[in-house]
Amino acid sequence: MKTVALELFHLTAPLAEPIGNALVTFDRRETLLVRLTDAAGTAGWGESWTAPETVAALIARHLAPCVLGQDPQALGRLWRACGAACGPHGQGLTGMAVAAVDMALHDLAARQRGVPVATLLGGAVRERVPAYASGPFFAPGGHPYRHYQRECEGYLRAGFRAIKLRCGLAPAEDGAVAQAVRALLGPERGLMVDFNQSYTPRAAIEAARRMEAAELGWIEEPAAPGDLAGYRLAAGHVRPAIAGGETFEGAAAFLPFLGQGVMDVLQPDLAVCGGFEGVRRVVMLAELHQLAVVPHVWGSLVNFHAALHLAATLPVGRWGGPVALPMLEYDVGPNPLLSLLGRPELGADGAVAVPQGPGLGFELDPGRLAPFVTSHRVLRVE
Numbered sequence: 001m002k003t004v005a006l007e008l009f010h011l012t013a014p015l016a017e018p019i020g021n022a023l024v025t026f027d028r029r030e031t032l033l034v035r036l037t038d039a040a041g042t043a044g045w046g047e048s049w050t051a052p053e054t055v056a057a058l059i060a061r062h063l064a065p066c067v068l069g070q071d072p073q074a075l076g077r078l079w080r081a082c083g084a085a086c087g088p089h090g091q092g093l094t095g096m097a098v099a100a101v102d103m104a105l106h107d108l109a110a111r112q113r114g115v116p117v118a119t120l121l122g123g124a125v126r127e128r129v130p131a132y133a134s135g136p137f138f139a140p141g142g143h144p145y146r147h148y149q150r151e152c153e154g155y156l157r158a159g160f161r162a163i164k165l166r167c168g169l170a171p172a173e174d175g176a177v178a179q180a181v182r183a184l185l186g187p188e189r190g191l192m193v194d195f196n197q198s199y200t201p202r203a204a205i206e207a208a209r210r211m212e213a214a215e216l217g218w219i220e221e222p223a224a225p226g227d228l229a230g231y232r233l234a235a236g237h238v239r240p241a242i243a244g245g246e247t248f249e250g251a252a253a254f255l256p257f258l259g260q261g262v263m264d265v266l267q268p269d270l271a272v273c274g275g276f277e278g279v280r281r282v283v284m285l286a287e288l289h290q291l292a293v294v295p296h297v298w299g300s301l302v303n304f305h306a307a308l309h310l311a312a313t314l315p316v317g318r319w320g321g322p323v324a325l326p327m328l329e330y331d332v333g334p335n336p337l338l339s340l341l342g343r344p345e346l347g348a349d350g351a352v353a354v355p356q357g358p359g360l361g362f363e364l365d366p367g368r369l370a371p372f373v374t375s376h377r378v379l380r381v382e
């Protein structure tokens, strides 16, 4: 069944209270969704990560002609056609444009077959994926960690068994907050920290030293994304696992970090790294190098569900934390775009169920998007 329409939704959701990390403060949630419809009216959803208007223009100009009027089951052929239409290797914003279209193709192809996306990816190996609370975030207007204790208590009440703090303010501050949260968690729950590229590798090493008593599972982005020398320096001095790669726009960007002992947990984002086809290549590389994959998640319920289906299919990853990998990154900040159909349900076991319905497993009426639509464009097969 061929595709007949591709819609682009630029969504913006202002936040009542800004949130941030060591790198940036957000006063809104913003994303680009792609909706691809076939002749029978079945629709699949995809999502891109940043610069919605620019990515929308790339999709409209270069990618829509590749996929409109085509059979979405030809996933590999269409992914390559999209990459070729954007230029070699699909890097930068083009990688994100391809990601959104590829995600929509997978959702649509799975819905046409009446199977979950996880089945399309080769089959789920788990029905529930343990989630970690991705938060708390910096609170502007005072000490950025001032609500961490209270917010972490809330995550524990919600059922989370692992928490990832946004850190990177200053090594001494990081040491204090990590030890306080570890005291709250006890020894059986996972604790990770994310420096969001804010430190020099030496500052990251110093922060890690001050956090040693907190028994961290992983340290995320201890250096700038492509700084292999910085990762190498950090890896030589910190004890926890090192995680990274959320901004990598294609599997090739991971290559220099493999076989080096500098990155233990690979975090490709489906909305950045070429969609399912792109991340499939990262998963293969990780498996060959005996490394864990934990998909990075940011954005709406579309990317969340995409990561959930991918995580359902991944092999158990090696690391030293108390909760088995893969885990699902669960954004616990204010996010109306994640809650379009209500907040995804976290079980008492700290895990999220993999939807058994067709495609990504949710039914999203485009009318639900109305309060957040900044622009909407419809492209049809000619």
Ligand SMILES: [Mg+2]
Residues within 6 Å of the ligand: 194, 196, 220, 221, 246
């Ligand atoms: Mg991160």
